[in-house]
Amino acid sequence: MSCVVEPTRVLVAGGSGYTGALAARLIDRHPQFDLAAVTSRSDAGLKLTDLYPHHRVDVVLTELDLDRTDDHEVDAAIVAYPHGAAAPVVAALRARGVRVVDLSADFRLRDRDSYEHWYGEHGAPELFGSGVYGLPELYARQIAVADLVANPGCFPTATLLALAPIARSGTIIDVVIDAKSGVSGAGRAPTQKTHFVSMDENAMAYGVGAHRHTPEIDQELAVLGAPVTTTFTPHLMPLDQGELVSCYVTTSEPWSQERLDKAFGEWGQEHPFIELVAAPPGVRDVRDTNVCSIYARADARTGKLLVFAAIDNLWKGAASQAVQNLNLMFGLPETLGLEP
Amino acid sequence: MSCVVEPTRVLVAGGSGYTGALAARLIDRHPQFDLAAVTSRSDAGLKLTDLYPHHRVDVVLTELDLDRTDDHEVDAAIVAYPHGAAAPVVAALRARGVRVVDLSADFRLRDRDSYEHWYGEHGAPELFGSGVYGLPELYARQIAVADLVANPGCFPTATLLALAPIARSGTIIDVVIDAKSGVSGAGRAPTQKTHFVSMDENAMAYGVGAHRHTPEIDQELAVLGAPVTTTFTPHLMPLDQGELVSCYVTTSEPWSQERLDKAFGEWGQEHPFIELVAAPPGVRDVRDTNVCSIYARADARTGKLLVFAAIDNLWKGAASQAVQNLNLMFGLPETLGLEP
């Protein structure tokens, strides 16, 4: 008797943006996933290589045809739609039994009022709150059995990986998060803001006091044991991929460097994509990988804990984390197809 | 008896693009020019500082109102409109007696068929060919008495300054021009091409065999004494301002390095913005200046002459050269307001 493992067929919905296109590439190269189709609302008919020559994914973008997903032609989907537009597509895919990793914010928040405050009306209220928060380092077991996984935002990903070992202690009383992102984080749409000449030799804060990743960070920190109102400010830097979060943590009791090292040491040992480093990480060190590189210091002078975490916003902050989630959902090793 | 020199009042038409905005800045700071107004078709009502904070020109962009130019409120204009759209505006300004420096290509070419081949129908045929080619290092006397000056393209500017001393000898039989420009050369309009992520860590040729600056270069080289069909290929580089042309010249007779040095030495001495340098110039050396930096070598191995010239495409390639032209037109020192 021969036993052949059928590859899992994965649809990427919304493949013309940066994260969807990268997800298509990662699925295309994955040893156990087959790329069923890549859809695009704006660019159907074009080849993905016309938009992204460097991804070398030889498929033609198509319109999303949900009927094709009926006949077991698609086992799973990565949905890379904008916030708000994602929910109805996710709902339709779920109705056809497709297991979904959603890159949007539509299923990340658990508080309906908060969602509506930050994002407006929800596009699939019956599914609101039913997603598992797809940060594998925190929710691997739940992800493994989930049918709908809400892939975290890029800033929450880096922040929560940086703070989890401290947050779990229940000692955090205040957090300031100063985040820096490359320009790909602003998306593929050409605007004055993303014009080369606008960002070259430039850097600035944006979304001051009003970035939508804030409630997501607060929600998950509370789950971990740190029910604080964080101060979160993203900045744009003149580089393409890469994200650095600098976290300034006030605790209710002093932490020694030893305690900090121990907490992070355990954290790093459990999780293959967490790298603890001996000097503040550069975003270049994690470019094109699913790795989160972390450096944590107990600052005796101020009593604060300082944690710096670097990820690639398009990879661990979006597309490769989606593949990590799919690996877990389909019983595969977490690192399959994502070895750095 | 007191003698007060009235400042010349200069209008900048089309101030929301990179070159128009810079022209406005240079006029605003100029000791003898007053900035009469800055107009914009797309952004009237906005302040120039909203579009270009770093220029610090405190004016509100207005619609172009030609009637206001009647009452001697405007002595001169720099027109920074796209090719084709410039000609009618230039004609209207000329009809009101305003002396014009036009940044477009509309009055650069002297062959009507060639213009129509490269640009389409001309917007003010009665004025076609009536402009003086505004390269001050070649046409200073004509510019001084001109009412309509056609400011050269950025690539022709660098190329002609690099080749003039050789072209005048009548010995050029072939020229290959490999040009490299920063992204500001592609204009302010946000497109996939000018998106930060598209150009970051990137470089490529464009307009291969078909760039509109080609007939302009050929026309002026012929005037200088080199009636050749040049091979001209521009490239984009990942920087904002700066342009480098690398010229590979085949001559009908051998040139020694001494002859080359002599030809360029005289060229440099006559012209305050020509800098002859002892090593291939970097575009950074001329950034934010009206300088053209040149390095010329006679290559004994191949018999070719190699000339490298660097300019700032927005300055000497457009806006500051327009001011240099205005200086000449109004009897002022060529360098006034443009000291590097």
Added chain:
Amino acid sequence: MSCVVEPTRVLVAGGSGYTGALAARLIDRHPQFDLAAVTSRSDAGLKLTDLYPHHRVDVVLTELDLDRTDDHEVDAAIVAYPHGAAAPVVAALRARGVRVVDLSADFRLRDRDSYEHWYGEHGAPELFGSGVYGLPELYARQIAVADLVANPGCFPTATLLALAPIARSGTIIDVVIDAKSGVSGAGRAPTQKTHFVSMDENAMAYGVGAHRHTPEIDQELAVLGAPVTTTFTPHLMPLDQGELVSCYVTTSEPWSQERLDKAFGEWGQEHPFIELVAAPPGVRDVRDTNVCSIYARADARTGKLLVFAAIDNLWKGAASQAVQNLNLMFGLPETLGLEP
């Protein structure tokens, strides 16, 4: 009777580094200062244009010859030596009656123990603490009569300008400063850290919990009315010139946006180089200027005050601020030669 104002003769000692070379350029172009000489320990004999073609300062670097300063050939000096090495040179210049603006940290701190802790033994203990802290927006009157001005560090400059209007209220109880600097801040010495390939597409924190600008910030905040132990972390970004400080301020009482606007409005009106802006400033907006651009928000959600300030680290963070100080010291308008 004719009255000719003699120009002030200014020596730049240490002109081969980024800040000294820029100081030489600014003095060279200044309407009331003459560039007496530019000295260099490492590059004497070279021309400044060989090291910095874009500065176009046509002088030969010389060894520092203190005797030449005796005969009233030098009225003032900008000293751009490394910390520790500056103090003896400053002392020697002072002994000859030369008024000095020192770019190093040697005369910034007022606590001797603190200096020795952060920098080691002082090179001119008899002068320790005798300098006026050269932040013109805070100490203009003292600077005007000072013979020794300690030019602030780049990070303290941006931070203090960002926090002064709040600090004076006496309500600050905690400050987190997340600072981002371009690579020129790391100095001209070529190292692995400053190699293009190391910093391109990269960003990272450095000097975590241990940057020497920390005691300087704390000292001056205390003088202003905020005796706090700040958390200060600098980061490197992949750009050449530019510095952004993001300040997260906890106060003992709530501030409304109105109160914040009023405090900063007065601050901006008094000082020509302070620009208050309506959106978070980009470092590109202040490049090659002496301007500090500031954006301040009262964050109702967290109760914190968020202040973002951008400067050019080589200009307002060093060389042009030195010229601003010299202007004050010699009774000239603060902005002379520094108009943005």
Added chain:
Amino acid sequence: MSCVVEPTRVLVAGGSGYTGALAARLIDRHPQFDLAAVTSRSDAGLKLTDLYPHHRVDVVLTELDLDRTDDHEVDAAIVAYPHGAAAPVVAALRARGVRVVDLSADFRLRDRDSYEHWYGEHGAPELFGSGVYGLPELYARQIAVADLVANPGCFPTATLLALAPIARSGTIIDVVIDAKSGVSGAGRAPTQKTHFVSMDENAMAYGVGAHRHTPEIDQELAVLGAPVTTTFTPHLMPLDQGELVSCYVTTSEPWSQERLDKAFGEWGQEHPFIELVAAPPGVRDVRDTNVCSIYARADARTGKLLVFAAIDNLWKGAASQAVQNLNLMFGLPETLGLEP
């Protein structure tokens, strides 16, 4: 009977430079090669991850110990030493039966006088000229049986791949090559030239008329059928990895676009790493791959052929091409471990 394929054990000699380190990474991830050791003259004792965190190769750099290669512990070596220093090491490895791919220029040239003219005395004269020129697209059969392969220079690689289909026709009479390289091409040594601030926003020619890759290009073009003296000028661009050659070819007879397409079409079909593209390639399209992307035009206006080829200078220009050579030498598929 079980048949286990023993992996080939590969030494990387000179692993602290950019190309050696990347070679170590590619061998480390290769399905059929084992990384036997990585040696370094300057950094022995350090971990490779200390120098290159992003490569994630967990080995300690060692001194080269040739005796360890005796006992069949090493089957092959990639030597990444500077020109001149490579030859003796290659000779010593060959004496021990190790098959070598040498990244230096020491075994590329076949004319001894030419080598000595461009590089000085040769370090292993008995082996001079015995290497096979390691451009797999030209010499696959010879490489397969070679014991010493001279990996081409990065510029010759791109140039020869761009020109081979034309050169073979015997119709080339003149070639101008304008090459542009990222800063990694200048090597890892920190110098003023490679300082971030020197190259940021900059671009310039270098080695004008005197670059050492010139004789290598000429030699191989002659073998192909184009015995010309090429004009070759490299330029530096402000990016890290990537190389673009723009070739301007004069032929003895006219070429139609059809003929050109046919010649390149066959070229592309035979070689898995040759990509023919429909628009001038950007270097970003081939970053971190072994691909050479080519665009060729017959310019009716000038009669010249214009060919543009993009590679990653560290990959196809050095380290991944070495692995491609090793694949051929050990009977493996050319693309193994190098799939883009």
